[in-house]
Amino acid sequence: MKLKRFLYITAIAVVALSPFVLAAGCLSESDQAAATFECPPDAGWPQVSQVLERKCGTLDCHGDRGRPFRLYGRNGSRLSEGDVVGDTDGTSDAELEENRLSTCALEPELMNAVRTEDAELETLTLLRKPLLLEAHKGGRVWLEDSPGYICLSSWITSGSTAVDGPACEAELSLP
Amino acid sequence: MKLIQLRVALPLILAAVAGGSCLSPIEDEEIAALGPEVDGIPEGPFHRYGQNCLACHGGYGEGSPTFTIAGTVFATRTDNIPVQGAVITVTDSLGVSYAVPSNCAGNFYIEADAYPAAFPLRVEVECSLPENADGERIKRRSVMGTRINRDGGCASCHTQGGATLDSPGQVFCVEEQPDPPFEVESDCEGGPR
Numbered sequence: 001m002k003l004k005r006f007l008y009i010t011a012i013a014v015v016a017l018s019p020f021v022l023a024a025g026c027l028s029e030s031d032q033a034a035a036t037f038e039c040p041p042d043a044g045w046p047q048v049s050q051v052l053e054r055k056c057g058t059l060d061c062h063g064d065r066g067r068p069f070r071l072y073g074r075n076g077s078r079l080s081e082g083d084v085v086g087d088t089d090g091t092s093d094a095e096l097e098e099n100r101l102s103t104c105a106l107e108p109e110l111m112n113a114v115r116t117e118d119a120e121l122e123t124l125t126l127l128r129k130p131l132l133l134e135a136h137k138g139g140r141v142w143l144e145d146s147p148g149y150i151c152l153s154s155w156i157t158s159g160s161t162a163v164d165g166p167a168c169e170a171e172l173s174l175p
Numbered sequence: 176m177k178l179i180q181l182r183v184a185l186p187l188i189l190a191a192v193a194g195g196s197c198l199s200p201i202e203d204e205e206i207a208a209l210g211p212e213v214d215g216i217p218e219g220p221f222h223r224y225g226q227n228c229l230a231c232h233g234g235y236g237e238g239s240p241t242f243t244i245a246g247t248v249f250a251t252r253t254d255n256i257p258v259q260g261a262v263i264t265v266t267d268s269l270g271v272s273y274a275v276p277s278n279c280a281g282n283f284y285i286e287a288d289a290y291p292a293a294f295p296l297r298v299e300v301e302c303s304l305p306e307n308a309d310g311e312r313i314k315r316r317s318v319m320g321t322r323i324n325r326d327g328g329c330a331s332c333h334t335q336g337g338a339t340l341d342s343p344g345q346v347f348c349v350e351e352q353p354d355p356p357f358e359v360e361s362d363c364e365g366g367p368r
Contacts, residue, residue, distance in 0.1 A: 060326035065341060075321045077341040084338035086320060138324055139294070 037108035038115050040155050042100060044163025046091075048155040049073070049099045051148050051171050053091060056130075057099075061138055069106050069126070071099050114156060121153055147171040205230045213368055221280040221365025224257055225249075225335045225345065228284060229328030243292045245284035246329025248277045248300060249347045250357035253337045257281025257366045258348050258357055261302045267292035280365030295322035302348035305355045315348055 053073035057063040063076025072079045072095035074087060079095045091099075104111050106126055113119035121127060128134045130141035130149065142149035147170035154164035209226055216222050228245035231238030244265055250256040257280050264274040265285065273290040277283040285292075298319040303312040320343075326332070329346055338344040348357070359366055 054321070058321045058324050059332040059341065059343075061324045075343075081340065084340065085343040086338055 037104060037112050039100060039104035039111065040115065040158050042097070044155055044158060044165065044168075045100050046096055047165060047168040047172075048151055048163060049091065049096050051151050051168055052099065052103070054172065055141060055148055056138070059085070070102050073099070111156070115159075121156065124156070126156075127153060147174075199235065202230070202235050206236050215368065216365050219364070220278055220282055220284070221363065224280040224282050224365050224367075225255070225330060227328040227330040228282075229326070229331065232284070233328060234287075241287040242284045242327060243287045243290050244296065244298075244323070244327035244329065245282070246333065246346055247281040248283065248302070249281060249335075249345045251349055251352055252344055252347050254352075255335070255367045256357050256359055257363075258302055259360060259363075261300055261348060264299050264301070265290070265292065266297045268295055269293045278365075279360040279363035282365065292327075295324045296327070297322060300346060300348070304349070304353045305357055307353075307355065313353075317348075 057071035057073045057076040062069050062071045065077045073091045129136040132140035147167040150164050151168035225247045232242045234241050248258045248261040259279040261277040263283050266272040275283050275285050301316045306312050333346050334342040335345050
């Protein structure tokens with residue numbers, strides 16, 4: 001009976017402590033080192049950011065600073081003290097840069113792979129979610145031929161080619 | 176014998192703990208943060224003006240009925256004067272509109288059964304200013320600058336007071352009090368106390 005009790009208590013202890021043991025075992029130096037990744041250039045980004053701010057960056061979605069893929073913007077959360085929601089000054093340069101990094105940092109390794117053509121564009125969660133290829137609380141935002149989707153994807157692959165400005169403008173002109 | 180008792184008791188204890196707490200600690204905290212009801216204001220259309228209605232009436236909390244959208248309209252950007260009779264018109268992504276007036280506590284709500292809207296939503300607010308010396312009631316219309324993508328609880332973004340880093344501030348009718356000004360309805364069941 002004593003042995004049975006001992007085994008029972010030991011089993012509970014193992015189950016309770018296993019997450020901590022596993023977590024400690026998984027950490028390595030490489031996990032703590034800063035990773036570098038390539039983010040698409042900032043040429044054309046202000047227009048792309050404007051599209052994302054309008055479509056995704058409202059306060060009840062990615063304009064909420066606690067959410068992954070956080071976007072700042074004139075009508076979403078603001079970055080700097082002194083700026084308030086709805087300011088007429090518009091999205092600041094610092095906010096634009098934060099948005100660019102936030103967009104890349106969602107899946108930095110995959111973004112690198114897409115940029116070097118080692119992965120398909122549609123593998124990015126950034127594009128899969130608005131197409132509703134995977135679950136998205138905000139539902140389907142775009143189809144593959146929507147101007148907003150063309151605008152965003154043209155920025156991701158930009159460098160040798162430019163951001164598709166007319167597509168971005170077309171998206172921004174929608175009601 | 177004790178071991179057998181423990182085996183029986185443990186699942187029961189776990190079940191009781193799980194049953195006693197809710198599924199979302201974030202929403203539980205939001206509901207708790209609303210605080211108690213104000214003395215003298217019964218639960219109903221006039222209670223908790225300015226608070227996030229959908230914390231309880233959004234399908235998660237115990238509030239009934241469930242709302243698609245609900246909030247409070249104030250007179251100006253920073254005061255606590257509720258506006259009665261403001262007309263809030265919501266249009267969903269299918270083009271279906273629904274209009275509802277605010278009551279004397281400034282509160283308005285659209286029940287989900289009556290209008291199960293397809294997000295995103297466009298919202299406009301039309302306020303009638305207090306009757307002037309010529310017997311006229313001038314109307315002011317504001318259209319929300321962004322769409323509502325998922326959260327129909329107006330106060331979850333439009334927190335009371337002016338605009339901040341992460342809130343456009345409360346929903347209001349005019350920048351400055353008109354002449355004659357908006358006033359608190361003294362015989363209203365809700366509103367400021």
